[in-house]
Amino acid sequence: xxxxxxxxxxxxxxxxxxxxxxxxxxxxxxxxxxxxxxxxxxxxxxxxxxxxxxxxxxxxxxxxxxxxxxxxxxxxxxxxxxxxxxxxxxxxxxxxxxxxxxxxxxxxxxxxxxxxxxxxxxxxxxxxxxxxxxxxxxxxxxxxxxxxxxxxxxxxxxxxxxxxxxxxxx
Numbered sequence: 620x621x622x623x624x625x626x627x628x629x630x631x632x633x634x635x636x637x638x639x640x641x642x643x644x645x646x647x648x649x650x651x652x653x654x655x656x657x658x659x660x661x662x663x664x665x666x667x668x669x670x671x672x673x674x675x676x677x678x679x680x681x682x683x684x685x686x687x688x689x690x691x692x693x694x695x696x697x698x699x700x701x702x703x704x705x706x707x708x709x710x711x712x713x714x715x716x717x718x719x720x721x722x723x724x725x726x727x728x729x730x731x732x733x734x735x736x737x738x739x740x741x742x743x744x745x746x747x748x749x750x751x752x753x754x755x756x757x758x759x760x761x762x763x764x765x766x767x768x769x770x771x772x773x774x775x776x777x778x779x780x781x782x783x784x785x786x787x788x789x
Contacts, residue, residue, distance in 0.1 A: 620717040623647060623699045628691035629672070629679050635691050637678045637699065642716055642740060646706060647678060654700040661700065714771055716745075723775040724749050724759070727767070732785065733757070735776065747776070757788040 623639045639647055648669050654661040668681040685691055709715060716738040724732045724747070733749040736756065746758040747766070759765055759778055768777040 620700060620703065620720065621698050622650070622653070622701045622717065623678075625694045625697045625699065626677065627695055628688055631688045633681060633685040633687050633691045635680050635682070635685065635694060636672055637680050638676075639678065640717065640737075642738075642745070644678060647701075650701045650705050652701075652705075653682075655694075655697050657700055664694075664699070714769060718771055719747070719769070719776065721774075722769075722771075724778055725775055727777065727779055732778070732780075751789070755789050757785050759784070 621640055623637045623641070623644075626636045626638050628634065629636045637647065641647065650666070653664045653666070655664065656662070664682040664685075666680050667683055670679050672679045685694065703718075706715065719735045719738060722735045724735060726732060731752075733751040736748040736750040738761070739746045739748055739758070745761045747761055748756060748758055750756050759780060765778055765780055765784075766776060767779055768775075770777070
């Protein structure tokens with residue numbers, strides 16, 4: 620699953636700034652190996668060091684074999700993937716946002732509204748980014764009353780959007 624993006628090199632010695640896709644970016648600090656793709660043959664990157672980036676929003680990583688600006692520049696913009704097994708098991712009733720990607724979103728009547736494309740933290744609550752079958756996107760606030768149930772084992776999220784919420788975005 621995708622867990623972050625290499626945004627740019629930091630300095631001249633191969634350090635890379637990584638934007639986390641996780642709500643708790645500190646989880647990235649304990650990942651033993653990242654991948655530059657989802658396929659089995661994807662190139663792997665092993666961290667040799669990690670620290671907080673200035674400004675506190677991103678992390679700065681050093682990876683084996685990335686020793687200079689030129690090598691770091693080749694990784695600019697690449698998405699980092701990690702194995703679910705490398706993360707601590709969430710508590711019962713909790714989940715990682717990346718586990719929501721691809722889940723079916725349906726309403727109380729059973730109508731399929733789309734699939735989760737991602738989760739966006741926007742302030743006091745997060746937004747579910749949902750893509751419809753015809754590739755249009757809408758957003759649902761992840762708040763009580765709108766998100767009724769998240770069922771990872773059966774692969775769906777049950778929602779009750781307020782009237783007009785979805786239609787106003789499409």
